[in-house]
Amino acid sequence: MHLNIHGLHAVLQRWKVPPWRTLLWRTTLYSGLWWVLTEGTGSVWIGVPLALAIALCAPLNTNTWSAHLRWWKLPAFIGFMVKLSVSGAVEVAKLALSRRCDANTHTRVYYFRLLTCPSHQLLMANLVNLTPGTLTLRISDDTLYIHILHHPQIAAQLRELESRIAELYGLKHGR
Numbered sequence: 472m473h474l475n476i477h478g479l480h481a482v483l484q485r486w487k488v489p490p491w492r493t494l495l496w497r498t499t500l501y502s503g504l505w506w507v508l509t510e511g512t513g514s515v516w517i518g519v520p521l522a523l524a525i526a527l528c529a530p531l532n533t534n535t536w537s538a539h540l541r542w543w544k545l546p547a548f549i550g551f552m553v554k555l556s557v558s559g560a561v562e563v564a565k566l567a568l569s570r571r572c573d574a575n576t577h578t579r580v581y582y583f584r585l586l587t588c589p590s591h592q593l594l595m596a597n598l599v600n601l602t603p604g605t606l607t608l609r610i611s612d613d614t615l616y617i618h619i620l621h622h623p624q625i626a627a628q629l630r631e632l633e634s635r636i637a638e639l640y641g642l643k644h645g646r
Contacts, residue, residue, distance in 0.1 A: 585637040
């Protein structure tokens with residue numbers, strides 16, 4: 472794994488401590504979430520510092536979200552991802568339950584055609600991980616390295632996913 476010290480330094484220089492009221496509100500919110508998730512049995516000594524750390528880092532302000540995101544396209548995109556995930560899960564289940572193992576594992580190199588922004592590429596890498604049978608290994612120089620369990624049409628699926636993300640952000644040549 473390659474750690475980009477210069478990129479990390481640039482992010483840390485832009486980071487600002489939230490105002491105390493915002494920090495208090497976020498810490499309370501995340502502490503409450505901790506309490507719900509642990510069903511009231513979680514340690515306060517772990518939950519509150521964890522909530523404070525998340526409150527310091529998590530961007531809840533909409534100003535930090537992408538201004539180019541087409542919000543009205545988000546429901547269709549979520550539907551596409553659910554369909555992709557379910558069909559992939561069914562395919563992996565069939566493979567797991569079959570007597571003959573037809574797994575054709577390999578590593579695929581995918582070159583981004585439409586997504587040039589690193590945050591858009593990272594979104595695609597994370598969404599590839601959501602589909603069963605695929606795992607993003609690395610992103611490097613506009614290239615995505617993916618481990619594939621078994622999927623004969625993975626190239627078309629990756630192009631479709633990239634086009635949908637490009638369309639979601641209003642990038643030219645989407646779909």
